[in-house]
Amino acid sequence: MKLSKLYPLFFLAGGLSLLLSACSAPEPTTLKDAYAGKFLIGAAINTHISSGRDTASIRVLRAEFNSVTPENCMKSENLQPEKGVFFFDDADQYVKFGEENGMTVIGHCLIWHSQAPEWFFTDENGQDVSREELIQRMKDHITTVVSRYKGKIKGWDVVNEAILDDGSWRESKFYQIIGEDFIQLAFEFARTADPDCELYYNDYSMANEGKRTGVVNMIKNIQAQGVQVDGIGMQGHCGLKFPDLNEFEKSLTAFSGLGCRVNITELDFTVLPGFDPSVGADVAASFEYQQSLNPYADGLPEAVESQLYSRYKDLFGLLLKHQDKIDRVTLWGITDDASWRNDWPIKGRTDYALLFDRNYQPKPVVKELVNLANNSPR
Ligand code: GLA
Numbered sequence: 001m002k003l004s005k006l007y008p009l010f011f012l013a014g015g016l017s018l019l020l021s022a023c024s025a026p027e028p029t030t031l032k033d034a035y036a037g038k039f040l041i042g043a044a045i046n047t048h049i050s051s052g053r054d055t056a057s058i059r060v061l062r063a064e065f066n067s068v069t070p071e072n073c074m075k076s077e078n079l080q081p082e083k084g085v086f087f088f089d090d091a092d093q094y095v096k097f098g099e100e101n102g103m104t105v106i107g108h109c110l111i112w113h114s115q116a117p118e119w120f121f122t123d124e125n126g127q128d129v130s131r132e133e134l135i136q137r138m139k140d141h142i143t144t145v146v147s148r149y150k151g152k153i154k155g156w157d158v159v160n161e162a163i164l165d166d167g168s169w170r171e172s173k174f175y176q177i178i179g180e181d182f183i184q185l186a187f188e189f190a191r192t193a194d195p196d197c198e199l200y201y202n203d204y205s206m207a208n209e210g211k212r213t214g215v216v217n218m219i220k221n222i223q224a225q226g227v228q229v230d231g232i233g234m235q236g237h238c239g240l241k242f243p244d245l246n247e248f249e250k251s252l253t254a255f256s257g258l259g260c261r262v263n264i265t266e267l268d269f270t271v272l273p274g275f276d277p278s279v280g281a282d283v284a285a286s287f288e289y290q291q292s293l294n295p296y297a298d299g300l301p302e303a304v305e306s307q308l309y310s311r312y313k314d315l316f317g318l319l320l321k322h323q324d325k326i327d328r329v330t331l332w333g334i335t336d337d338a339s340w341r342n343d344w345p346i347k348g349r350t351d352y353a354l355l356f357d358r359n360y361q362p363k364p365v366v367k368e369l370v371n372l373a374n375n376s377p378r
Contacts, residue, residue: 027374031355031366032066034373038323040104042067042330044266046338050094056360057334058101064362067104067154069265069330070094071340074108075115080141083119088148095152104328107149108265109157109202110142111186113172114283121173134177139189146193155198157233157265158190159183165205165280167214184222187229202233202265205280207243212251219258231327232258233265237281238315240271240307245318252318256325264319266332268353269311270341271296271304285345294349308352309365316369320376335360 028034031041043065048054050070061068072078073090080086098105120137123129129137146156162170162183169175174182183201190199201219205211219229232255234248255262266281274293279285287293296304319326333339337358341351355366 029370031064031370031373034370035329036066037378038320038373038376039326040067040328040330041065042069042104042106042328043334044069044071044108044330044332045094045097045334046071047073047090047093048338049334050090050097052097057338060334060356060360060362062101064356064366065103065331065334067106067328067330068094068098068101069106069108071333072115074145075112076110076120076141077115077117079145080120081117083137084140086144091145091149095149099152104154105152106328106330107146107153107156107197109160110145110190111138111158111174111182112160113170113174114161116173121177128173128177131178134174135182135185138174138178138182138186142186142189143193146190146197150194151196153194153197155200155231155263156190157202158186158199160202161204162201163203163211163214163218165208165211167210167212167217169214180218180221183218184225184227187222187227191228198230198261199228200231200233200263200265201229202235204235204237204266204282205243206232206234206236206251206255207245207248208280209247209250212247212254216254216258219255219260223258229258229260231261231263233263235266235281235332236264236268236315237266237332238269238311240269240304240311245314248315249318249322252322252325256322261327262322262325263327264329267315267329268332268339268341269308271300271308271352272341272346272349274346279345283344287346289346289348293346296352297350300352305352309363309368312355312365313368313372316372320372323376331355 035041043061045068049057073094079091095105121128164170187199203215252262319329331354333354335356336352336354339351339353341353342349356362
């Protein structure tokens with residue numbers, strides 16, 4: 001065939017490819033867009049953000065995230081500082097802020113031994129209340145709070161941190177006074193208050209073998225009582241060496257095997273020395289400040305930065321591999337300066353745990369995480 005006869009065909013093929021490239025959508029450039037259809041990208045927010053004051057963080061939040069968790073304002077010491085006296089101003093503002101910004105709004109956390117008011121467990125003489133009384137207090141608290149936000153909150157962390165790293169029960173007041181069934185009761189009260197809300201169990205150090213086994217057994221037990229647990233939150237307070245991602249994967253798979261969705265609920269990576277995995281994320285842990293334990297006050301050396309980015313990429317690679325099991329990955333904060341890591345377990349340090357720097361700029365790894373998602377099958 002003469003070449004000239006093929007000209008119209010060349011013309012057609014060229015035209016088609018032009019048309020296709022014009023029609024194909026540009027690749028997403030933000031975290032929430034790149035991970036859309038895989039899992040939500042959330043952030044814990046404080047009241048500076050939910051009140052609208054921290055406009056720089058709000059800009060980042062709106063651009064990059066599509067879910068919010070309240071850092072503190074929904075903990076029981078904040079919501080019910082005195083028996084029967086509820087303080088809802090900050091929580092209402094948080095929910096309104098989330099709704100107005102089109103975020104998936106998460107509730108955190110109903111029953112937790114920490115950041116609970118003293119009165120919750122004691123009578124007027126300072127003695128432990130009876131099992132019946134503590135159950136009633138739990139019921140009142142959960143019913144009041146969950147009903148107030150019925151239909152507005154997608155899912156609640158119902159119980160936080162009930163199992164220790166070795167798999168045994170934490171000797172919390174809830175456990176000591178009520179016994180193992182406090183978890184089951186808490187889920188039942190929450191389910192009654194909002195039957196359509198997702199209900200989660202949330203804990204730290206979930207990659208530990210002991211914790212994994214303890215949590216799996218506890219969930220199996222309550223499932224056997226007919227209680228539905230919709231999701232398990234793996235907090236994800238990590239370090240450069242901890243946890244071992246193979247162990248993290250084993251837990252993720254084990255939790256999903258229980259018929260629960262998995263959420264990574266409080267992700268951050270400390271780069272600071274002295275991080276002892278045995279304290280997990282126990283907020284009560286506290287060590288004395290030493291200059292040598294705060295080595296990056298003037299900036300993060302490139303070598304450490306690249307370790308940090310590798311850890312983020314490795315974890316997100318794993319999460320993408322298991323995207324069918326995961327609904328949400330929430331970072332515990334937006335920018336480094338607002339991270340609790342600067343003050344825990346040692347006060348007054350400079351950490352670099354999150355994805356956005358102290359100038360509200362994305363770290364270079366954000367682009368790499370976006371690319372990871374763009375290159376992963378949808
Ligand atoms: C725990 C809690 C969170 C938060 C973090 C640290 O993991 O679940 O609410 O307090 O500790 O800030």
